[in-house]
Amino acid sequence: MTGALAGILSREKLIELDDKVIDYVPGIRLKDTLNTNNLSIRHLLNHTSGLVPHAYDNLVEAGVPMKVIMDSLFRVKISAPPGKLYGYQNVMFSLYDTICAVRTSGSFDEILREKLFMPFGMHQACAGFEAFAANDNKALPHGKYRGNYKVLRLNDRYYDNTLPAAGINASISDMAQFLLGLTAADTSRPGNYVPNEVFEPQVESPLRWNYLRRWGDVDSKHYGLGWRIIGYKNREIAWHGGYVQGYRAEIALCREEGFGIAFLSNSPNGLASAVVPLFLDLIFDEENDDLSDR
Numbered sequence: 001m002t003g004a005l006a007g008i009l010s011r012e013k014l015i016e017l018d019d020k021v022i023d024y025v026p027g028i029r030l031k032d033t034l035n036t037n038n039l040s041i042r043h044l045l046n047h048t049s050g051l052v053p054h055a056y057d058n059l060v061e062a063g064v065p066m067k068v069i070m071d072s073l074f075r076v077k078i079s080a081p082p083g084k085l086y087g088y089q090n091v092m093f094s095l096y097d098t099i100c101a102v103r104t105s106g107s108f109d110e111i112l113r114e115k116l117f118m119p120f121g122m123h124q125a126c127a128g129f130e131a132f133a134a135n136d137n138k139a140l141p142h143g144k145y146r147g148n149y150k151v152l153r154l155n156d157r158y159y160d161n162t163l164p165a166a167g168i169n170a171s172i173s174d175m176a177q178f179l180l181g182l183t184a185a186d187t188s189r190p191g192n193y194v195p196n197e198v199f200e201p202q203v204e205s206p207l208r209w210n211y212l213r214r215w216g217d218v219d220s221k222h223y224g225l226g227w228r229i230i231g232y233k234n235r236e237i238a239w240h241g242g243y244v245q246g247y248r249a250e251i252a253l254c255r256e257e258g259f260g261i262a263f264l265s266n267s268p269n270g271l272a273s274a275v276v277p278l279f280l281d282l283i284f285d286e287e288n289d290d291l292s293d294r
Contacts, residue, residue: 001116002096002164003226004182006045007198008115015103017042017197017225024099029074035082041099043082044092045225046202050080053087060090066161086205086223093226094162108163119193120181122174129159132169141246142267149267152246166244175251175262183258198225199238199255205229215277233284239276243268252276259283 009015021039022028030036035050043049055076056069069091079085097108104111109127117125124137132138133154141152158166170178182194201222212218212230219231227238239252250272253260263275 001112001168001170001178001226002093003045003198003224004178004194005112005116006041006096006225007194009100009111010197011193011195015041015099017045021095021099024102025070025095028070028095030078031074031076032078035078038082040082041096042202042225044089044095046223047086047088047093047205048080048083048203049087049089049092050078050082050084051076051087051089051092052079053089055089056091060161061157063157064161066091066094069161083203086203090162090165094164096164112168117174121177122170125168125170125174127163127168129154129156129167135169138169139247139264139266143246144268155245158244166242172262172264175264179251179253179260179262183253183255183260196255199227199229199236200224201229201236212277214274216281232280235284237280241272241276248272250276252280254280254283257283 006015006017010017018040020037021041021044022037028036028039030039030049030051032050039049051073056064056072059069059072073091079087100106100108100111106114109131112125112127116122124135126132126135133156141154142149143152144150201220201224203223205221205223205228207221207228212221215230215232219234220229221231222229224238226240228240230237230239235254235256237252237254239250241248241250243249246266246268248263248265248268250263251260261276261279263272265272
């Protein structure tokens with residue numbers, strides 16, 4: 001959703017993707033001056049900041065405030081200049097929250113609501129822990145202990161520091177509306193305000209085999225703006241998955257053929273990794289059967 005929002009704000013000329021981060025966050029300092037000065041918003045969203053992967057995720061897990069993490073970025077090793085190498089970054093990606101606040105003077109939740117949730121008809125979606133915790137209609141997280149599932153305490157440590165990466169809440173109905181908007185062919189639909197650039201391959205993204213072990217033969221693996229772009233059976237699939245203690249989400253869409261799928265779970269299980277490729281195979285196999293019958 002953060003990638004979609006970034007596409008909308010870029011199209012509206014509010015926050016350009018190639019704007020320099022230092023112009024919005026003058027106090028940012030990385031280990032290398034070149035990376036500090038050349039780091040763009042695009043680099044945050046496609047994970048090519050040049051910092052080693054998953055920098056300071058351990059501090060996020062420990063509940064260290066974002067200001068402390070930001071003031072420590074100059075200690076993180078640099079693996080490449082911005083835009084050259086993919087390296088997944090929850091902390092750097094989540095700087096988009098700060099950039100939005102600086103540019104619009106609104107909270108990330110307010111911007112999401114105005115530009116994405118309301119236009120797409122996502123009436124239950126929100127960002128942040130307080131709104132989620134106060135909602136009586138929510139699924140509680142579960143963990144597995146000695147073969148049995150048990151309810152877990154709500155986890156708030158991702159919300160303060162990594163809101164754009166891991167702090168957006170939505171129902172399955174909201175996710176359906178999100179997919180309808182993103183895949184709509186009607187030019188009057190709000191999904192068409194999300195530019196194609198969000199879903200274009202920006203950088204090659206090598207993934208460990210276990211990420212895509214259920215997919216079969218994959219043609220290519222790239223990253224767009226907040227989305228993984230997978231070449232699969234001669235199509236481009238925009239896909240992403242994520243896990244926060246007790247919750248698992250998967251989403252995928254094929255914009256060229258106008259369909260998608262969202263899967264939400266409030267417990268750890270093996271089904272999540274199988275759902276998307278199974279769905280894609282059912283669709284594509286049926287299409288091939290239809291062609292064969294003609």
